[in-house]
Amino acid sequence: MIFNKKDQTTLENIITSRRDVRGNNFINKKISKKKLLKILNSAQNAPSVGYSQPWRFIIVDKKKKDLVYNHFSKSFEKSKKKFKDRKLYSSLKLEGIKESNINIAVYYKKSKKDILGQTYMKRTGEYSVICAILNMWLTARSLNIGMGWVSILKPKKINDIFDIKKEDYKFIAYLCFGYTKEFYDEPELKKLGWKKKKKLEKLILKKGKI
Template identity: 70%
Template sequence: MKNFSNKDLETLSSIIGSRRDVRGNNFINKKVSNKKLKIILESALKAPSVGYSQPWRFKLIKEDTKKQEIYNHFKKSYEKSKKKFEDRPLYKTLKLEGIKESYINIAVFYKNDKKEILGQTYMKRSGEYSVVCAICNMWLTARALNIGLGWVSIIKPKKIKKILEVPKEYKLIGYLCIGYTKEFLEEPELKTLGWEKEKSLKECILK
């Protein structure tokens, strides 16, 4: 296996630092080719997984009617969530999804295997964490292709499974919106708006 150069590291660091959560006010009406979608999905397959279980599964959603159903559910969940942020008026102004505007939605699931998984006997949710690693690969690969990706989390997993007619042995981990964007912001939007301050490495290290 090859060794990587400092230039490779710089490129990787640039992609990581340029990753953004893209929302509906930035997606544009442009098709993402099947070739590039395949590259994004295949990058997920290269993620680490506990016990080499590879528990990720994907549901691709292109149909406008199905997107509308998902959006209708999101809207109800979003309205309910406003109560939790009544002391932060900024919340009501945020665009928090791109379900209808993005070219394709991808629901990412964890496949619950009934057999014992190596490395999962004590940390039962480590299989789900493996799926999160797969999503991270997709996010970075999409950015390297200059394609936007947004993660929608103000939804109820059981409701999404019902809409998508997914069997009970699958658990929703992430609902992703993917498509070309008019721009990638220089800074994360929530940082720019002052929703939260960026934490330093020192703040993140436990003593």
């Protein structure tokens, strides 16, 4: 398949319009099963080392949502001590666990056999799961559905909530999906002055001949 200029522009627009959506932006509107499956199927099309497809998903029910939210709330307060600007930190809405329509916990399925491509870089299996998550994020955005990644969580606590054995699986991400009031024109943390966007030339360690 050959893509044209319009396709390339559409992809660029989806990528640059992707946002990490929080609870102050989700609205009370259900995601259809058809669209949820489209998001999950996009994960299946992600690259995976050795074609291992090591991603696994848990669609979270309300009872588990509440348990995850309670854990997040405690973790949020503890994390506050690590930052100088505690006032700004306290004002940030860093999740949308309860406000979003669907929560998905993402795991890496550990393999007991050797995987092609993981001989020396064992964590490439986990990196493959991250690729799947990005596919989900971009697909959701193309459907005008927001996604937020909740990272102030302790993997052990999340494993306990879902009764997952760490010997078999590794917790990678907790994702919140839902329709939004709007998609901001730029990342929320940038708008709030938490961080500035880095210039590309500052991110290139060494530049070879082009």
